[in-house]
Amino acid sequence: MNGFLNFLISFPTLLHSGIIFGTVIMYGALGEIITEKSGNLNLGVPGIMYLGGIAGLASTFFYENIYCVNNGVQPSAFLCIVMALVAAFLASALGALIYSFLTITLRTNQNVTGLTLTIFGSGIGNFFGGSLNKLAGGVGQINTLVTSASFRAYPAKLVNALDKVTEKLHFGLGTLLFSYGFLTFVAIALAIFLWYFFTKTRTGLSLRAVGENTGTADAAGINVTAFKYLATCIGGGISGIGGLYYVMNYIGGTWENQGTIEALGWLAVALVIFATWKPLRSIWGSYLFGVLYWAYFYIPGLTRSSQEIFKMIPYIVTIFVLLMVSMRRKKEDQPPASLGLPYFREER
Amino acid sequence: MHISKRTNISTGKAWLIRAIAILGALIVCAFVIFAIVKMNPIKVYISMFNGAFGTNKRIWVTVRDLMILTCIAIGLAPAFKMRFWNIGAEGQMLMGGIATAFFMINFAGKMPLPILFICMIVTSIVVGAIWGLIPGFFKAQWNTNETLFTLMMNYIAIQFTSYAVSKWENPPGSNSVGIINRSGATKNAGWIGNMFSKGYNVDYAWLVLITLVLAVAVYYYLTYTKQGYEIAVVGDSENTARYAGIRVKNVYMRTMAISGALCALAGFLAVTAVSHTISTDTAGGRGFTAIIVAWLAKMNPFVMILISALITFLNKGAIQIASDFGLNEYVSQIITGIILFFILGSEFFINYEVHFAKSHKE
Numbered sequence: 001m002n003g004f005l006n007f008l009i010s011f012p013t014l015l016h017s018g019i020i021f022g023t024v025i026m027y028g029a030l031g032e033i034i035t036e037k038s039g040n041l042n043l044g045v046p047g048i049m050y051l052g053g054i055a056g057l058a059s060t061f062f063y064e065n066i067y068c069v070n071n072g073v074q075p076s077a078f079l080c081i082v083m084a085l086v087a088a089f090l091a092s093a094l095g096a097l098i099y100s101f102l103t104i105t106l107r108t109n110q111n112v113t114g115l116t117l118t119i120f121g122s123g124i125g126n127f128f129g130g131s132l133n134k135l136a137g138g139v140g141q142i143n144t145l146v147t148s149a150s151f152r153a154y155p156a157k158l159v160n161a162l163d164k165v166t167e168k169l170h171f172g173l174g175t176l177l178f179s180y181g182f183l184t185f186v187a188i189a190l191a192i193f194l195w196y197f198f199t200k201t202r203t204g205l206s207l208r209a210v211g212e213n214t215g216t217a218d219a220a221g222i223n224v225t226a227f228k229y230l231a232t233c234i235g236g237g238i239s240g241i242g243g244l245y246y247v248m249n250y251i252g253g254t255w256e257n258q259g260t261i262e263a264l265g266w267l268a269v270a271l272v273i274f275a276t277w278k279p280l281r282s283i284w285g286s287y288l289f290g291v292l293y294w295a296y297f298y299i300p301g302l303t304r305s306s307q308e309i310f311k312m313i314p315y316i317v318t319i320f321v322l323l324m325v326s327m328r329r330k331k332e333d334q335p336p337a338s339l340g341l342p343y344f345r346e347e348r
Numbered sequence: 349m350h351i352s353k354r355t356n357i358s359t360g361k362a363w364l365i366r367a368i369a370i371l372g373a374l375i376v377c378a379f380v381i382f383a384i385v386k387m388n389p390i391k392v393y394i395s396m397f398n399g400a401f402g403t404n405k406r407i408w409v410t411v412r413d414l415m416i417l418t419c420i421a422i423g424l425a426p427a428f429k430m431r432f433w434n435i436g437a438e439g440q441m442l443m444g445g446i447a448t449a450f451f452m453i454n455f456a457g458k459m460p461l462p463i464l465f466i467c468m469i470v471t472s473i474v475v476g477a478i479w480g481l482i483p484g485f486f487k488a489q490w491n492t493n494e495t496l497f498t499l500m501m502n503y504i505a506i507q508f509t510s511y512a513v514s515k516w517e518n519p520p521g522s523n524s525v526g527i528i529n530r531s532g533a534t535k536n537a538g539w540i541g542n543m544f545s546k547g548y549n550v551d552y553a554w555l556v557l558i559t560l561v562l563a564v565a566v567y568y569y570l571t572y573t574k575q576g577y578e579i580a581v582v583g584d585s586e587n588t589a590r591y592a593g594i595r596v597k598n599v600y601m602r603t604m605a606i607s608g609a610l611c612a613l614a615g616f617l618a619v620t621a622v623s624h625t626i627s628t629d630t631a632g633g634r635g636f637t638a639i640i641v642a643w644l645a646k647m648n649p650f651v652m653i654l655i656s657a658l659i660t661f662l663n664k665g666a667i668q669i670a671s672d673f674g675l676n677e678y679v680s681q682i683i684t685g686i687i688l689f690f691i692l693g694s695e696f697f698i699n700y701e702v703h704f705a706k707s708h709k710e
Binding site for chain 1: 351
């Protein structure tokens with residue numbers, strides 16, 4: 001009983017780390033939702049997240065630690081943020097462009113191309129990450145302090161004031177609600193925007209038409225190729241922001257060659273299924289995944305081996321959702337009907 | 349510009365296109381390498397060749413890795429021929445590896461070697477078949493998306509491996525199982541090279557032999573047996589298969605059980621013949637690379653050997669350049685990625701003809 005009480009008390013802390021973790025995969029998943037709505041199943045998400053992470057890190061590393069140091073100027077926080085975001089978005093979109101060119105124009109198989117992109121992206125990420133480490137003087141020596149701090153900045157006054165209100169309840173309301181970098185809130189806004197885009201706008205409807213029945217969309221005069229290219233590249237760019245968030249907010253502006261981003265990328269693919277291709281569902285879905293991922297840390301009495309079993313839960317839950325979706329056949333929960341299928345106008 | 353499907357293309361021309369693609373990829377890689385190390389790319393390629401084939405030992409290591417990769421790809425062939433996207437080789441392989449390690453750790457010295465081996469092989473096959481059958485069953489019954497299902501199964505298997513490692517870790521606290529049966533009374537028990545020739549290990553020779561036998565067997569199964577034919581028909585068109593009286597659901601389940609079992613055999617080999625230990629690195633992403641190998645080889649086991657050889661050569665070579673020029677070894681993934689992009693793209697020019705519109709003035 002006591003253990004349960006302790007767990008209850010630590011739950012806000014758990015939720016807090018769940019939200020930070022969840023935001024990484026929320027970006028990955030939101031990008032992949034856009035991609036999949038156009039009928040492209042891009043299994044290159046982990047690779048794309050690597051590209052986003054390393055591009056953001058490398059650009060600000062050279063700005064902060066080389067350009068600013070050499071010229072003796074103070075790095076500007078605003079520039080750091082813009083530079084990191086632009087670099088991460090462009091690099092990831094470029095990765096997605098390779099995928100698009102191969103699958104859409106050269107008609108290669110989507111699964112195989114996506115997996116190759118994952119190999120390529122993780123190679124680029126870890127190679128340059130490792131080289132940056134070396135340039136900075138050793139493993140874990142890269143530090144983009146200003147950038148990371150500006151990504152992590154939150155309204156401290158508001159948080160403290162709110163924390164005081166709930167002090168007696170043994171948890172900090174302000175910490176739970178507002179102590180996150182701005183990207184956390186941007187992710188929520190993006191999810192809401194995407195919901196609006198998919199359901200209420202003409203372009204969103206056309207995009208869904210491309211993913212549901214490409215032939216019909218083509219016949220209706222929608223430029224299928226343009227939609228697929230744009231959706232995949234923009235989606236890739238957004239997924240890449242997840243990699244940037246991991247590098248800047250989660251590990252604090254450095255690089256580690258541990259393959260964590262790859263595991264997170266696959267978790268993002270899992271989240272797309274869990275959210276049944278709905279942006280709004282990915283908000284709480286990602287936080288739930290985060291909570292499940294960190295829960296082992298807060299449950300007393302778990303040995304290291306049972307922790308490993310515990311970490312399976314997000315994947316098992318995802319499989320369960322996948323099964324329910326396919327068994328209940330509810331129309332609105334289905335994957336886009338032409339997901340993963342190639343479309344060649346001449347071959348219909 | 350107008351694109352049309354080629355009706356047929358001579359094998360020679362197809363291979364010429366592939367060769368051009370590989371050449372193109374090597375040129376692009378040369379630029380990348382030059383940009384990074386500022387060295388003559390030809391010298392770099394020579395250094396790569398040395399890395400893969402420079403010494404006897406290196407040749408064996410290259411052969412070993414290429415055989416494991418081929419073995420996984422062979423396991424994927426039946427599923428892919430059926431157009432069933434088994435992305436789960438990584439997990440199926442690990443499950444086979446766990447089953448093998450389980451017997452090596454717990455039963456070495458407690459049962460005669462041949463029986464130990466039978467237990468190792470049979471359990472890996474059974475566990476792998478089950479791991480493959482689960483997504484196969486749900487695909488057959490409810491048309492559950494197999495790509496996503498098998499992908500998730502990988503991570504369950506990976507966590508399961510971490511669990512097994514933490515249970516069996518040796519020495520305690522090292523978070524690794526270490527070489528199983530390295531010394532003592534059970535020295536080399538469960539190492540395949542030790543099965544018939546005590547004291548002298550010929551692990552890699554067994555690995556090559558078993559993989560080649562599997563290649564022939566799977567080729568025969570897919571090309572000349574009734575079941576293989578059924579797989580091909582289901583892969584081409586499920587409806588045709590149904591009209592022809594093929595029990596599609598059974599084919600799905602049977603084939604996935606076979607595919608899972610074969611991938612698990614690769615895991616068995618990786619443990620008993622190569623690493624003699626178990627960790628998540630036992631698969632180490634090769635389950636994913638094998639998907640690309642199987643696809644590029646168009647499910648032909650013998651072509652798989654060639655493609656695995658190319659990928660393994662690049663991998664070993666890149667690791668060599670990395671150590672020669674003080675880079676980190678992830679450069680191999682970049683090079684592999686570029687080459688695979690090119691080979692994938694080249695298939696387009698093999699399958700399609702591009703006609704450029706000619707002006708009609710004349």
